Amino acid sequence: MKTMLAKLMLAASVIGGGLQAAAAETANIWVRADGSNFMPRIVDAFNKAHRDQIKLDIIPNAEIIPKYGAAAAGGTAPDALSLDLIYTPSFAAAGQLEDITDWAKSLPYFSSLSPAHVKTGTYKDRIYGLPFSADASVLIWNKKLFKQAGLDPEKGPTNWAEIEADAEKVNALGGDIKGFYFSGNCGGCNIFTFTPLIWASGGDILSEDGSKATLDSPQLRGAIDLYRSMVKKGLVPEGAQTDTGANFFAAFAGGKIGLSPSGAFAIGALNTQYPDVDYGITFLPGKDGGWSSFAGGDNFVVTKGTKKIAVVKEFLDFAYSLEGQTILAKYGSLPVRNDIAKDALKDLDPRYQVAAEAMAKGRTPYSVVFNDLINSANGPWTQMINEVFFGDDVDGAIKNAQETMQSIIDQAPNK
Amino acid sequence: MASIAVTSAPARTRTATSLRQWIGLLYVLPAVAFVVVFFVVPLGMTAWMSLNNWPLMGEHSFVGLDNYVAILRDTRFWNALKFTFYYTVVVTIAIFAVAFPLAIFIERPRPLTNLYRTAFFMPAVVGFASASLLWSWLLNVDSGLFSPAAYDLGLTAKKVNLLATFQPAFWSIIAMVVWKVAGFTMIILMTGLQSIPQDLQEAAVIDGAGPFARFRAITLPLMRRTLALALILSVAGSILAFDQFYIILRGGPRNQTLTAVYWIFNQSFVSFKLGYGAALSMVLLVILVALSLIQLWLLRKPEGLD
Numbered sequence: 001m002k003t004m005l006a007k008l009m010l011a012a013s014v015i016g017g018g019l020q021a022a023a024a025e026t027a028n029i030w031v032r033a034d035g036s037n038f039m040p041r042i043v044d045a046f047n048k049a050h051r052d053q054i055k056l057d058i059i060p061n062a063e064i065i066p067k068y069g070a071a072a073a074g075g076t077a078p079d080a081l082s083l084d085l086i087y088t089p090s091f092a093a094a095g096q097l098e099d100i101t102d103w104a105k106s107l108p109y110f111s112s113l114s115p116a117h118v119k120t121g122t123y124k125d126r127i128y129g130l131p132f133s134a135d136a137s138v139l140i141w142n143k144k145l146f147k148q149a150g151l152d153p154e155k156g157p158t159n160w161a162e163i164e165a166d167a168e169k170v171n172a173l174g175g176d177i178k179g180f181y182f183s184g185n186c187g188g189c190n191i192f193t194f195t196p197l198i199w200a201s202g203g204d205i206l207s208e209d210g211s212k213a214t215l216d217s218p219q220l221r222g223a224i225d226l227y228r229s230m231v232k233k234g235l236v237p238e239g240a241q242t243d244t245g246a247n248f249f250a251a252f253a254g255g256k257i258g259l260s261p262s263g264a265f266a267i268g269a270l271n272t273q274y275p276d277v278d279y280g281i282t283f284l285p286g287k288d289g290g291w292s293s294f295a296g297g298d299n300f301v302v303t304k305g306t307k308k309i310a311v312v313k314e315f316l317d318f319a320y321s322l323e324g325q326t327i328l329a330k331y332g333s334l335p336v337r338n339d340i341a342k343d344a345l346k347d348l349d350p351r352y353q354v355a356a357e358a359m360a361k362g363r364t365p366y367s368v369v370f371n372d373l374i375n376s377a378n379g380p381w382t383q384m385i386n387e388v389f390f391g392d393d394v395d396g397a398i399k400n401a402q403e404t405m406q407s408i409i410d411q412a413p414n415k
Numbered sequence: 416m417a418s419i420a421v422t423s424a425p426a427r428t429r430t431a432t433s434l435r436q437w438i439g440l441l442y443v444l445p446a447v448a449f450v451v452v453f454f455v456v457p458l459g460m461t462a463w464m465s466l467n468n469w470p471l472m473g474e475h476s477f478v479g480l481d482n483y484v485a486i487l488r489d490t491r492f493w494n495a496l497k498f499t500f501y502y503t504v505v506v507t508i509a510i511f512a513v514a515f516p517l518a519i520f521i522e523r524p525r526p527l528t529n530l531y532r533t534a535f536f537m538p539a540v541v542g543f544a545s546a547s548l549l550w551s552w553l554l555n556v557d558s559g560l561f562s563p564a565a566y567d568l569g570l571t572a573k574k575v576n577l578l579a580t581f582q583p584a585f586w587s588i589i590a591m592v593v594w595k596v597a598g599f600t601m602i603i604l605m606t607g608l609q610s611i612p613q614d615l616q617e618a619a620v621i622d623g624a625g626p627f628a629r630f631r632a633i634t635l636p637l638m639r640r641t642l643a644l645a646l647i648l649s650v651a652g653s654i655l656a657f658d659q660f661y662i663i664l665r666g667g668p669r670n671q672t673l674t675a676v677y678w679i680f681n682q683s684f685v686s687f688k689l690g691y692g693a694a695l696s697m698v699l700l701v702i703l704v705a706l707s708l709i710q711l712w713l714l715r716k717p718e719g720l721d
Contacts, residue, residue: 066684069471094473185667239557241579244665376685377665378673386669390579 295362607641
């Protein structure tokens with residue numbers, strides 16, 4: 001009995017001592033599954049080098065929003081999370097996020113942070129989110145198929161006419177080989193890869209502040225005609241019409257597609273999983289040249305009222321260091337600090353440089369109802385792209401989408 | 416003994432009766448508790464949520480009947496409901512058209528009856544989500560079964576994407592649901608068929624009634640209750656259809672196969688308007704209860720039939 005008591009006391013003193021030694025705090029952070037490659041690495045590196053610790057939870061992509069909402073309602077939300085950047089305005093509008101404007105502006109490299117991220121992280125002139133990970137849309141082409149088709153395998157298309165001509169030549173190889181691929185029933189995929197064609201030609205689908213839908217433009221119509229023409233000529237596989245995004249990457253990776261709009265993530269994925277596919281990367285061009293890109297990725301946001309904000313800032317500071325940015329780049333995200341992006345990418349596949357450049361000038365539409373407008377599988381954008389690429393009534397589809405989008409914007413609770 | 420008790424002490428009988436009732440209550444208490452915790456309370460919470468503007472994040476606020484007023488103007492919900500009814504009618508007819516002959520076929524013992532029963536019933540034990548995933552692959556234009564098979568056999572000039580336009584997509588779903596559900600309905604109908612006394616049929620044969628007359632005058636009327644059960648199960652299941660349209664079609668092509676539950680799901684978990692979703696659920700609940708009552712009334716026991 002006595003020895004047991006002694007043991008207990010010893011144990012208690014050890015625990016007590018341990019607690020004293022580590023006055024360090026642990027902050028809890030969530031990330032969606034898209035970040036499951038780089039996030040654990042960067043957290044590990046941080047935890048090794050710091051007394052304060054980060055506990056990371058990886059949440060399936062589709063569940064992170066509802067799960068966070070439920071946790072916030074129950075008072076068990078994580079201290080911070082890496083959030084798909086397009087959601088930042090709606091989270092900020094819901095009063096869920098900590099205002100980090102002063103801290104953000106005190107960062108010496110604030111002006112070099114990805115402008116698209118900072119823009120979506122800003123709500124009513126206050127900053128609620130800062131860039132964490134990044135992905136930019138680009139055009140990829142299969143060099144082997146280009147060579148077989150008699151095209152220059154080192155030169156990607158630089159305008160719409162060239163896209164179509166190249167796709168046609170590759171398609172002429174016949175058999176299972178097709179010229180072009182896109183996920184024809186996936187709103188998220190097409191906002192990422194189709195709108196840059198419009199932007200690069202001078203059009204847009206939403207006004208700058210997200211208060212007006214602007215679908216009725218010659219640029220949108222022109223880009224639609226490009227896709228329609230390729231569908232009509234049979235350059236696109238049948239499955240594209242019903243692809244809700246499952247084949248967004250896999251179709252090109254199969255090695256039987258000439259050209260496909262995609263994202264920077266494809267570089268890492270192709271290099272590691274499909275080393276046999278020889279591909280080139282270029283910008284998504286405008287009708288007569290020029291280029292644009294969708295700047296995607298995650299914003300880092302802090303839950304309102306968290307007590308661990310110091311740890312969270314320490315972590316973010318680490319992520320912004322050259323070491324942090326290099327880890328990010330190595331494991332599948334583009335750097336988000338433009339001033340050191342080149343250094344962070346210098347030992348990696350040179351094709352990343354194209355993507356990084358695309359990212360630096362990338363754009364992101366701003367809306368508090370982005371999900372309802374664009375990403376939702378049953379939203380007006382998804383419905384429209386499917387109708388205009390494959391259907392008969394292009395004008396009716398655009399008109400319908402314009403009206404539905406505008407009414408969703410007008411009914412949004414926090415404009 | 417009993418008569419003595421009754422005559423001598425009516426008061427005691429009352430206590431005995433009430434005691435028995437209390438004991439009875441005790442027996443059903445676990446079931447009652449179950450229903451209260453898992454049905455009545457959530458139902459009450461849903462009703463309360465439907466009176467609030469209840470976003471996923473941030474504060475909720477009481478808005479009275481605003482959500483219900485909004486439903487009146489929500490044309491996409493009414494379209495979804497219209498489609499749901501259309502689907503329910505088509506799929507119910509289809510299920511019965513397949514299940515009834517199957518039930519008659521397997522009702523009487525004959526060689527291999529058990530094998531047939533098992534084979535027909537098998538798909539019913541597959542979950543709707545798993546069955547949808549299976550068919551999602553079968554219907555895939557590039558790597559599935561139907562389109563590539565038809566193409567390879569030379570039936571079609573190119574691979575046809577069955578899910579790209581409404582008619583083939585809709586009928587593919589109907590085929591899948593019939594495959595999945597008909598076995599279950601068949602078993603219900605079979606028990607109904609077996610409960611019809613054989614001598615009635617024999618008497619009718621002696622009276623010279625043909626097979627069709629017997630089916631109409633004996634089988635159908637005596638199966639009222641079984642039919643009511645099968646019908647209500649089928650209609651309720653179809654009105655609540657979601658999995659197959661979500662998994663196989665994503666509500667497409669072009670949002671033409673959005674069902675009522677799908678719309679509720681979208682409002683609640685895509686747009687995060689939980690209060691509005693709750694109001695839609697209450698409306699659907701009322702519609703479903705009304706439909707079930709109508710069916711029970713239509714298939715009620717006619718006067719004079721025991």
